[in-house]
Amino acid sequence: xxxxxxxxxxxxxxxxxxxxxxxxxxxxxxxxxxxxxxxxxxxxxxxxxxxxxxxxxxxxxxxxxxxxxxxxxxxxxxxxxxxxxxxxxxxxxxxxxxxxxxxxxxxxxxxxxxxxxxxxxxxxxxxxxxxxxxxxxxxxxxxxxxxxxxxxxxxxxxxxxxxxxxxxxxxxxxxxxxxxxxxxxxxxxxxxxxxxxxxxxxxxxxxxxxxxxxxxxxxxxxxxxxxxxxxxxxxxxxxxxxxxxxxxxxxxxxxxxxxxxxxxxxxxxxxxxxxxxxxxxxxxxxxxxxxxxxxxxxxxxxxxxxxxxxxxxxxxxxxxxxxxxxxxxxxxxxxxxxxxxxxxxxxxxxxxxxxxxxxxxxxxxxxxxxxxxxxxxxxxxxxxxxxxxxxxxxxxxxxxxxxxxxxxxxxxxxxxxxxxx
Numbered sequence: 001x002x003x004x005x006x007x008x009x010x011x012x013x014x015x016x017x018x019x020x021x022x023x024x025x026x027x028x029x030x031x032x033x034x035x036x037x038x039x040x041x042x043x044x045x046x047x048x049x050x051x052x053x054x055x056x057x058x059x060x061x062x063x064x065x066x067x068x069x070x071x072x073x074x075x076x077x078x079x080x081x082x083x084x085x086x087x088x089x090x091x092x093x094x095x096x097x098x099x100x101x102x103x104x105x106x107x108x109x110x111x112x113x114x115x116x117x118x119x120x121x122x123x124x125x126x127x128x129x130x131x132x133x134x135x136x137x138x139x140x141x142x143x144x145x146x147x148x149x150x151x152x153x154x155x156x157x158x159x160x161x162x163x164x165x166x167x168x169x170x171x172x173x174x175x176x177x178x179x180x181x182x183x184x185x186x187x188x189x190x191x192x193x194x195x196x197x198x199x200x201x202x203x204x205x206x207x208x209x210x211x212x213x214x215x216x217x218x219x220x221x222x223x224x225x226x227x228x229x230x231x232x233x234x235x236x237x238x239x240x241x242x243x244x245x246x247x248x249x250x251x252x253x254x255x256x257x258x259x260x261x262x263x264x265x266x267x268x269x270x271x272x273x274x275x276x277x278x279x280x281x282x283x284x285x286x287x288x289x290x291x292x293x294x295x296x297x298x299x300x301x302x303x304x305x306x307x308x309x310x311x312x313x314x315x316x317x318x319x320x321x322x323x324x325x326x327x328x329x330x331x332x333x334x335x336x337x338x339x340x341x342x343x344x345x346x347x348x349x350x351x352x353x354x355x356x357x358x359x360x361x362x363x364x365x366x367x368x369x370x371x372x373x374x375x376x377x378x379x380x381x382x383x384x385x386x387x388x389x390x391x392x393x394x395x396x397x398x399x400x401x402x403x404x405x406x407x408x409x410x411x412x413x414x415x416x417x418x419x420x421x
Contacts, residue, residue: 003033008188015408026045026117029046035308055094128416129149150185187209237322237378238338240338244283248326252270253287270300271317276305288302325350335353336403345391347363347365361394
């Protein structure tokens with residue numbers, strides 16, 4: 001899958017380099033997977049196979065580094081990760097706690113390798129962790145390398161809250177402890193800054209907000225909105241995210257079914273794309289079955305997980321974008337990508353979506369969890385093409401002027417400089 005944190009980290013490093021900052025991207029667990037050119041080093045810290053083996057069997061906590069390198073080969077890790085399902089929180093309680101313990105965890109040897117690499121080869125001035133679940137390494141880096149550690153907060157609560165007890169409570173306790181010792185913390189939205197300040201028992205002003213940015217350099221990436229289908233054709237509603245119950249594709253399918261009963265509206269098609277975990281295949285099958293049950297099988301299309309070019313083409317074909325998540329989102333990257341193509345959005349009134357829509361006017365909000373109210377919001381766009389067009393224009397302008405990678409990089413560099421001072 002294309003991980004949202006990986007996409008954000010890769011875009012940030014690319015933008016930092018474009019701005020003249022000497023930035024390096026070091027993958028952890030597995031090689032980076034993004035739909036853009038990877039900016040990462042061809043090296044993997046805390047290789048996933050070694051991390052797993054050291055968690056399960058103490059013997060592997062004492063194996064020579066030369067042996068470990070065989071299991072850290074990027075080619076091997078790529079091969080394994082492409083043939084396995086995504087990690088599930090219900091199975092990862094002990095490992096999550098161990099990683100947050102850092103030097104006191106079962107992966108101490110991997111931490112020593114990372115410290116050696118940083119101190120003897122990379123020699124950075126500042127470390128930026130792009131996920132708070134990695135903060136177990138922070139105390140050792142600060143103490144031994146005497147450099148600041150910055151961390152982005154990117155939706156970790158959704159993962160931690162799914163851990164089974166007692167690991168859930170212990171992981172949150174450790175994360176509060178690690179977060180308090182960081183030199184700076186970054187949230188990608190005002191919503192998540194407030195939510196995590198409360199969960200981590202931190203003052204609100206201790207978390208900086210730097211929204212994510214999309215590359216719009218030279219007006220070519222992302223390209224300007226392309227041609228839409230003819231006005232008399234079907235109205236194409238798009239969904240682009242991981243195909244899973246919490247992302248709400250079933251709600252969107254139900255809303256499209258409700259819209260189909262209104263003869264005064266244009267026919268509506270639902271086009272979905274995004275990573276599908278094999279374990280969630282029955283969920284997609286159920287969505288397809290629901291559409292077929294109401295006679296709309298030919299109006300639902302799943303496009304798989306396209307590459308960057310395919311994603312851009314697909315987004316440009318949408319008349320409207322919707323992501324009716326059941327849980328509040330912290331980043332909203334799929335919305336920004338749709339907005340970059342000039343596509344207006346209908347989104348649930350929670351999480352980052354509220355500030356995105358209120359700050360830009362790029363769409364409409366609806367009550368979360370209600371297919372009927374979602375259908376009403378989509379119908380409002382259908383009945384008022386001028387409103388939809390205006391929202392699309394404002395959306396693309398917002399990406400170009402507010403949510404672009406250059407602005408994200410400039411604000412991040414300013415935070416680094418302030419932290420170093």
